[in-house]
Amino acid sequence: MTHPEPLLHLPPLREVIAAHGLSASKALGQNFILDEQLLGRIAKVPGSLKGERVYEVGPGPGGLTRALLRAGAEVVAVERDRRCLVPLGALCEASGGRLRVIEGDALEIDEATRIGPAHIVANLPYNVGTALLVRWLGGEAWPPWWRSLTLMFQLEVAERIVAAPNSGAYGRLAVLAQWRSAARIAMKVHRSAFVPPPKVMSAVVHITPAPAPDGVAPAMMERLTAAAFGQRRKMLRRSLQPVPGALDALARLGIDSARRAETLAVSDFIAIARLLGSA
The missing domain is CATH 1.10.8.100 (rRNA adenine dimethylase, C-terminal domain)
Structure with missing residues (x-):
């Protein structure tokens, strides 16, 4: 096990963002979280990650990535924003080999082959979050390659995922999330936790695979x-x-x-x- 000391003495995220001239890209659906206590709480949602592989989509400057590494996870992160690769590279060095960063678009990655069995934990870019979730919930192979999903969404989307029948939020996303999985809202996150603050509240959704019903394609x-x-x-x-x-x-x-x-x-x-x- 890598000694955690390098991870304990990383510069604050605000300093990293300032040093590299980073700003959240609206085009990429980015909103950064800088509160390390909140990030630590998100990393605990799946349960103990010590020695577990975690797949993170859109790490940005690496705030949640730090929390996952501090929780003892082996992290594979995919990032399409080239501006973030330098600070993520520094985090790779501090991780002692427990972080691997892939430059690319998560929508185009063959995850089952390149990532393998893993928990997915991510503050998903808002503009691709639902598309990624539908893909992860779909497919013939079940149980899926992922072991659990811990994902940040706009609160409205989170409520659609866990909705019950006869409610305004109930729709296709709820059925796809619930017919062979268990979904719950793990925590709500105020808009002030993000930089820049989005216009809406957010929530972390936790989803675990359940046995697939027999005879259903x-x-x-x-x-x-x-x-x-x-x-x-x-x-x-x-x-x-x-x-x-x-x-x-x-x-x-x-x-x-x-x-x-x-x-x-x-x-x-x-x-x-x-x-x-x-x-």
Whole structure:
């Protein structure tokens, strides 16, 4: 185990940002967190990370990265902002080999091959956060390559992930997050914790894989929810019409086709997708 001393004597994040002339890029969806106590709390959400591999997307100047390293993790971070590579390089040296930085776009990385089994912990760039989450929740392989997700989102998005049926926030994201995973809001984060402060509150969501229901094809679940919530104000008899067999499945399950998608429980979508198979 690397001696933690170099990590204990790093310059404050504000000094690092000033020294390298960094500022959060709106185009990249960046908002930096400088409060090291808060970053330490986020790093504790997945549980003990000592000796665990962690994948971080968009480390920026490395605030959360420091917290993860101090928690004993082996960190692989992907960063597309070249301005941040120099301060991250200094952090690599201080980590004693426990930090590897990949320059690139997280949306284009073959994570299962390049990262391998890992906990994902990230203050996600706002402009790609939902796209990354949908990708991590999807796919045929289950359990997935990731062991848990600890992710910062705008509060509105976080509430959509954990929402229950018959609520305004309930939609496709909730079903995709909950049909074979367990999702919860681990903490809310005030906008003042960020530099620059965003216009909205944020929250950390923690997601862990659960056993996948038998006989349900992920591709069908994705297709079904896309249709059902694509026109969420329409009745199911209209919104599910493009999905072959869906209306017959509703009838067999005793689900009124005059209902709207937001009234169906996750278990209802599982039952419909199971009847539809992989069609």
